[in-house]
Amino acid sequence: MNPLDKSITFLLADDHSLIRQGIVFLLEEMEFECEIFHASTLKKVLESVQENPIDIAIIDAHFPDGNSLSILPDIKRIRPETKILIFSGIDENTQSLKYINAGANGFLSKLSEEDDVKNAILKMINEGEYISPTTQALLVNSFRNRNLINPLFSLTERELEIAEMYAEGLGNLEIANRLDIKQNTVSTLKKRIFDKLKIENIVELVELMKDHS
Template sequence: MTSEYNILIADDHSVVRQGVSLILKYSLPNIIINQTDTLNGVLEKMVVTTFDLIILDINLPGGNNVLMIEKIRGIDPNVKILMFSAFEEDLYAMRYLNSGANGYLNKLGNEEEIVEAVRKVLTTGKYISDSLKDKLINDLLNNVSQTNPLERLSNRELEISRLLVNGYGNLEIANHLNIQMSTVSTYKGRIFEKLEVKNVVSLADLFKLYENN
């Protein structure tokens, strides 16, 4: 990497932004780093600055779903997007990659993985971890499709499922996601139907079985 690159780190936690910024500046001195903590901040900065790469928190305020990618691409179709999340790759990575992201990086990765992910996206346009690559190859060789029942859920259904499993009630979920309680109830019904469970206890058991597989 010899060119100079403009990178935007979008995460609502200052400690995360500062930490990633320090790691990248140390290992990739030919970069210029900007920061923001909301999706609106991303879109506003893109209007005045052309970025080579956006490191995008999967839970960024104002976004929280794959539609973030569509909004960003609406301003700059060529910008590279590296999703940044603590959520499991098995459940989330392909959703965002299929929606147009260039890579998916787990926040629990070490410094070398962060640098490698950024370097690869900037130079080759793509990044997936070795563990995800192995899973995809294994699934392909064994003709495996949808082995994890949680993969039947949409992004919003998966998000609400997590909140249910973590003890949130319908009202708390509605307030947390800024949606109507009736909408939560509708999603809850869909989730139970898709996963063939009858209550939150059974849903939690399913998550224990599959979310780390």
């Protein structure tokens, strides 16, 4: 049976109503039968998935109440058959693999042309996934370099230990005392951690640790 011969149930999840309405217009132009639910927060995403038989969930990366990366495993646990397309303005080159790795079935940039968005939706319906040429290349490269999937893999055991302590809110002196090493050694390792992870401050480190814990 052709997937387009039956009604498709969509969940459009974005905290900007204009983005959701824009996708509605595209779905109307594509002229297939569908039912559409909306969500503006992560909490509402999970509620909608629990209450409705969602076929395709088109979800932004960031919401006022958090990062959608955190709920992808929950969506798959609640409704394994739901296909998830991340539709976001974040950088595909640095971000798409972690969403795919967490359970998303596709990743699409909000900078994409209308035809690309329609193509991605059709791929999700017909094939259950949408892997853009950019993400395809990243996936191939990730087999050679696992740091592309999780940058924390680039850290040594000691560097990861210190990164976790920074993420917990500890300072250089506290870390030095806990590990019984010199404070300037901690500072040197901190710089090395930041260089490897391509970050500039503790806030970015905390966010990265949350995303890849």
